[in-house]
Amino acid sequence: MDHFNYRDGVLYGEEVPLSTIAEAFGTPCYVYSKATLTRHFRAYTEALGSHPHLICYAVKANSNLAVLGLLARLGAGFDIVSVGELERVLAAGGDPAKVVFSGVAKQEGEMARALEVGIKCFNVESRPELERLDAVAGRLGKVAPVSLRVNPDVDAGTHPYISTGLKDNKFGIPVDEALEVYELAARLPNVRVTGLDCHIGSQLTELAPFLDALDRLLLLLETLRQRGIEVEHLDLGGGLGVPYRDEQPPAPFDYATALLERLSGWEGSEGLTLLFEPGRSIAANAGVLLTRVEFLKPGETKNFAIVDAAMNDLIRPALYQAWQAILPVDTRHPRPSDTYDVVGPVCETGDFLGKERTLAIAPGDLLAVRSAGAYGFVMASNYNSRPRPAEVMVDGDRSHLVRRRERLDELWSGEALLPDDTGSEG
Numbered sequence: 018m019d020h021f022n023y024r025d026g027v028l029y030g031e032e033v034p035l036s037t038i039a040e041a042f043g044t045p046c047y048v049y050s051k052a053t054l055t056r057h058f059r060a061y062t063e064a065l066g067s068h069p070h071l072i073c074y075a076v077k078a079n080s081n082l083a084v085l086g087l088l089a090r091l092g093a094g095f096d097i098v099s100v101g102e103l104e105r106v107l108a109a110g111g112d113p114a115k116v117v118f119s120g121v122a123k124q125e126g127e128m129a130r131a132l133e134v135g136i137k138c139f140n141v142e143s144r145p146e147l148e149r150l151d152a153v154a155g156r157l158g159k160v161a162p163v164s165l166r167v168n169p170d171v172d173a174g175t176h177p178y179i180s181t182g183l184k185d186n187k188f189g190i191p192v193d194e195a196l197e198v199y200e201l202a203a204r205l206p207n208v209r210v211t212g213l214d215c216h217i218g219s220q221l222t223e224l225a226p227f228l229d230a231l232d233r234l235l236l237l238l239e240t241l242r243q244r245g246i247e248v249e250h251l252d253l254g255g256g257l258g259v260p261y262r263d264e265q266p267p268a269p270f271d272y273a274t275a276l277l278e279r280l281s282g283w284e285g286s287e288g289l290t291l292l293f294e295p296g297r298s299i300a301a302n303a304g305v306l307l308t309r310v311e312f313l314k315p316g317e318t319k320n321f322a323i324v325d326a327a328m329n330d331l332i333r334p335a336l337y338q339a340w341q342a343i344l345p346v347d348t349r350h351p352r353p354s355d356t357y358d359v360v361g362p363v364c365e366t367g368d369f370l371g372k373e374r375t376l377a378i379a380p381g382d383l384l385a386v387r388s389a390g391a392y393g394f395v396m397a398s399n400y401n402s403r404p405r406p407a408e409v410m411v412d413g414d415r416s417h418l419v420r421r422r423e424r425l426d427e428l429w430s431g432e433a434l435l436p437d438d439t440g441s442e443g
């Protein structure tokens with residue numbers, strides 16, 4: 018459930034008509050709902066109840082400071098994959114002691130900064146990374162808390178680009194090699210084993226792969242225990258899917274309940290803190306991309322609705338053939354209905370936001386691309402020298418500009434002309 022609904026034929030974000038936001042801030046523009054973000058975050062914490070847990074929101078899904086600040090105030094921890102994300106979390110008032118650091122190639126400087134601010138845990142993805150972390154921590158006179166990300170080799174049944182828990186993915190340590198790497202971690206002087214983690218993929222719509230992964234992790238925990246290695250937390254990553262169209266993914270409540278039930282048979286489970294790294298299930302349906310129809314271009318085989326947002330603003334349809342609902346913002350005026358490919362101004366045939374959509378629209382109308390709160394703005398680029406869109410957060414009947422539209426001069430602000438003496442004579 019989210020807070021983007023029609024009232025008397027007009028699409029609102031909470032109490033604000035989306036047309037008012039377009040008037041005030043222009044298009045294209047991302048609009049997020051504070052109430053929806055809050056609701057989605059709380060669905061996790063409420064389901065986990067009194068079981069020790071920490072919800073580490075995956076910053077990559079939407080890293081706007083207002084989103085991070087809101088979640089920090091709700092008590093969230095954060096899953097980061099770069100020092101840039103770490104600095105964002107700190108700038109937003111997040112608690113470094115609740116940060117876990119994922120990613121396959123953490124650089125020495127990134128490790129050092131994370132050690133300096135005292136993050137909760139490094140999710141280590143390989144033996145050489147563990148050795149690098151031990152060396153960096155040693156140089157700084159610190160002990161790095163580590164969890165090994167294991168690859169449980171389960172099929173998440175999702176799009177191949179966002180499936181991460183199979184043997185032939187680049188992520189994690191194969192489950193049958195994990196024991197050896199844990200034993201190394203236990204011997205290294207500057208790291209301390211605190212956890213075990215996995216992340217098997219994104220946009221999962223079934224519980225079974227999560228439960229299979231949990232079973233494999235529990236088997237490994239058993240073996241570790243026999244070798245005298247105990248962990249404090251188990252991190253199951255992110256990955257819970259959302260309804261984009263007609264998918265029916267389990268709700269966070271059902272997901273957490275099923276995991277707790279499976280875990281309850283395991284000796285010592287009460288003391289095992291559960292960590293999750295949800296991104297999409299918190300942010301996706303808490304945001305829309307607002308765009309305006311520039312032209313309607315009827316064709317012999319296809320009609321195009323050319324809008325002012327493009328693949329550089331929202332790349333998911335072009336990159337993953339992802340389907341996201343596209344809705345007219347104001348349905349009060351009668352319009353002829355037709356089938357359109359909704360495309361942007363970028364010079365690529367792959368530049369589309371949706372194909373074969375039935376819409377009753379006219380030039381100048383506003384459209385909202387739904388489910389755009391996760392992997393939307395964060396994946397935006399300046400391709401075709403297009404400034405990145407504005408971001409707005411609605412809160413009840415108020416709307417706040419949480420990132421202004423990029424200015425044209427910012428597009429080349431880090432660039433330089435060649436010095437004069439290089440000449441152009443050749």
Ligand code: LLP
Pocket residue numbers: 075078096119120179216218219220254255256257294295296297298333337391392
């Ligand atoms: N933890 C780790 C280690 C991850 O790699 C990811 C996502 C997450 C957590 C959060 O997963 P979520 O709960 O959002 O599914 N750009 C793609 C999604 C890429 C996901 C990458 N990893 C998309 O637009 O569908």
